[in-house]
Amino acid sequence: MTTPSTGYRKPIPYVDEVSKTYWKGAQRGELLVQQCKGCGQRQFYPRPLCAKCWSTDLEWLRCSGQGTVHSFTLTYQNGQPGFREELPYVFALIDLDEGPRVTANIVGGKPEQVKIGMRVSAAFDWISPEIRLLRFRPV
Numbered sequence: 001m002t003t004p005s006t007g008y009r010k011p012i013p014y015v016d017e018v019s020k021t022y023w024k025g026a027q028r029g030e031l032l033v034q035q036c037k038g039c040g041q042r043q044f045y046p047r048p049l050c051a052k053c054w055s056t057d058l059e060w061l062r063c064s065g066q067g068t069v070h071s072f073t074l075t076y077q078n079g080q081p082g083f084r085e086e087l088p089y090v091f092a093l094i095d096l097d098e099g100p101r102v103t104a105n106i107v108g109g110k111p112e113q114v115k116i117g118m119r120v121s122a123a124f125d126w127i128s129p130e131i132r133l134l135r136f137r138p139v
């Protein structure tokens with residue numbers, strides 16, 4: 001499948017009742033995570049309840065978008081349409097300054113220069129008329 005307006009060929013994220021606030025934030029270029037009003041735990045990805053205490057009393061916290069690379073893979077081979085055009089690419093675990101760990105591609109700059117502990121900043125790219133996907137760029 002290809003998104004006509006963007007040429008994006010990878011699977012498009014599914015927006016549901018729980019995640020729709022996150023995706024609205026992404027459209028504005030804002031990185032939102034959930035924060036539990038009961039225990040203070042912050043979490044990503046969006047869930048209907050707190051992963052620590054199971055409370056359903058959650059609020060949304062706008063993050064700075066700043067984070068640190070916890071780990072990553074550098075992929076040189078992938079034959080799937082949509083992926084092979086972006087080789088080599090970096091898929092990483094990013095520890096946000098606000099706490100939660102998120103997964104995303106690191107784009108911009110040379111993939112071989114990505115390092116554990118490197119500072120990165122959130123960026124959002126439109127992949128369809130409704131979806132703006134989280135990525136990170138080296139700071």
Ligand SMILES: [Zn+2]
Nearest residue numbers: 036039050053
């Ligand atoms: Zn909690």
